[in-house]
Amino acid sequence: EVQLQESGPGLVKPSQSLSLTCSVTGYSITSSYRWNWIRKFPGNKLEWMGYINSAGSTNYNPSLKSRISITRDTSKNQFFLQVNSVTTEDTATYYCARLGVRVMDAWGQGASVTVSS
Amino acid sequence: QIMLTQQAESLWISPGERVSITCRASQSLLYTDGKHYLSWYQQRPGQTTKALIYHASVRTDGVPTRFIGSGSGTEFTLSIEHVQPEDFAIYYCLQTLKSPFTFGSGTKLEIK
Numbered sequence: 001e002v003q004l005q006e007s008g009p010g011l012v013k014p015s016q017s018l019s020l021t022c023s024v025t026g027y028s029i030t031s032s033y034r035w036n037w038i039r040k041f042p043g044n045k046l047e048w049m050g051y052i053n054s055a056g057s058t059n060y061n062p063s064l065k066s067r068i069s070i071t072r073d074t075s076k077n078q079f080f081l082q083v084n085s086v087t088t089e090d091t092a093t094y095y096c097a098r099l100g101v102r103v104m105d106a107w108g109q110g111a112s113v114t115v116s117s
Numbered sequence: 118q119i120m121l122t123q124q125a126e127s128l129w130i131s132p133g134e135r136v137s138i139t140c141r142a143s144q145s146l147l148y149t150d151g152k153h154y155l156s157w158y159q160q161r162p163g164q165t166t167k168a169l170i171y172h173a174s175v176r177t178d179g180v181p182t183r184f185i186g187s188g189s190g191t192e193f194t195l196s197i198e199h200v201q202p203e204d205f206a207i208y209y210c211l212q213t214l215k216s217p218f219t220f221g222s223g224t225k226l227e228i229k
Contacts, residue, residue, distance in 0.1 A: 038220075046209055046220035061217040062118075095166065099213065103156045103171035 002027040004096050006111035012090075013117050018083040020111055022096030023076070030054050030074050034099040037070060037081045039092040040110070047092075051099060052079055086115045119143050119212050123221035129229040135198050138224045140210035142191040146173070154214035157186055157195045160223075161206040169208075170195060200226070 008020035022035070029035055029052075036051040050060035052070045060068050064083070072079040083090060091114050098106040120143040130136045146153045153173040160166050168177045170186035173193055185196040197204055205228055210221040 044207060044223045044225070046211075046223065048211075048218040048220065059216055063217070097166070102154075102175075103168045103177060103213075104158070104166075104211065105168050105177065107166040109165055 002098060002106045004098065004106055004108035006094060006096055006108045008094075008111055008113070010112055010114060012086055012113060012115050014087055014115055015085055018081070018086050018090060018113055018115070020081045020094055020096075020113070021078050022080070022108060023078050024098075025077070027098070028074075029072060029077055029079060032100075034059075035070075035072070035079045036097045036099050036104065038095045038097055040095065041092045049081070049083075088115050091115045118217050119146070119215055119219055121210050121212055121219050121221040123208075123210060123224050125224050126222070127225045127227055129227045130200055131229045132200055132202055134200055135196065136200055136226065138195045138197075138208050138226075140188075140193045140195070140221045142193070142212060145190045146193075146212050146214050147190060148214060153189060153193070154212055155188070155193050156211050156213065157184075158209045158211060159204075159206045160209065161203075197226075202228075 003025045005023045012018045034051040034053045037049040052058050067084045069082045093110040093112050095110045096108045097104045122141045146155045155173045157170040174186040183198040187194050207223045207225045209223050
């Protein structure tokens with residue numbers, strides 16, 4: 001059974017970079033699927049941020065494109081999110097999720113990140 | 118980008134009742150393969166997000182039959198028959214037809 005787990009700092013200062021890791025067990029991220037980052041803002045709105053596919057190509061939400069980077073370490077079966085120049089509006093719970101052709105069938109528990117000085 | 122509208126922010130119902138949650142898309146979610154790229158998800162506190170429905174009407178493995186997805190084009194509905202206590206949660210629709218993928222704003226099912 002595939003499992004995803006987010007990790008990273010819970011507090012980031014404004015103007016700094018937010019970095020999160022998604023550790024995947026039970027499935028190789030190089031085999032198939034698209035590996036996504038999604039965030040949930042206070043108030044429950046969900047935003048798809050982007051993905052890295054099994055070949056290593058990325059696709060980002062244009063609303064974040066200039067600030068976001070998704071990379072991976074295939075030896076550790078992990079993928080990463082970096083968001084630059086954060087503001088308080090980046091305060092959210094960040095999720096990683098696996099997307100097949102049809103559905104996001106596996107999600108992490110979520111990592112809460114607060115942007116505050 | 119494709120906008121998804123879930124009109125109801127909250128719905129109050131009693132256990133055992135039937136409820137329908139709607140999701141409207143700003144353009145058709147029908148692809149050339151004849152499938153709609155609309156899926157439904159459940160978020161409960163302390164649980165990982167659960168995929169319920171894909172292609173608008175197909176239940177994912179293990180999802181109880183009381184969850185029913187329907188609709189086509191731009192109008193979709195998630196119905197829950199005989200709501201159980203564990204169904205009180207937030208429900209989201211998601212379109213993966215076109216990037217950027219977008220979610221509906223969510224509908225919270227609350228106990229009356």
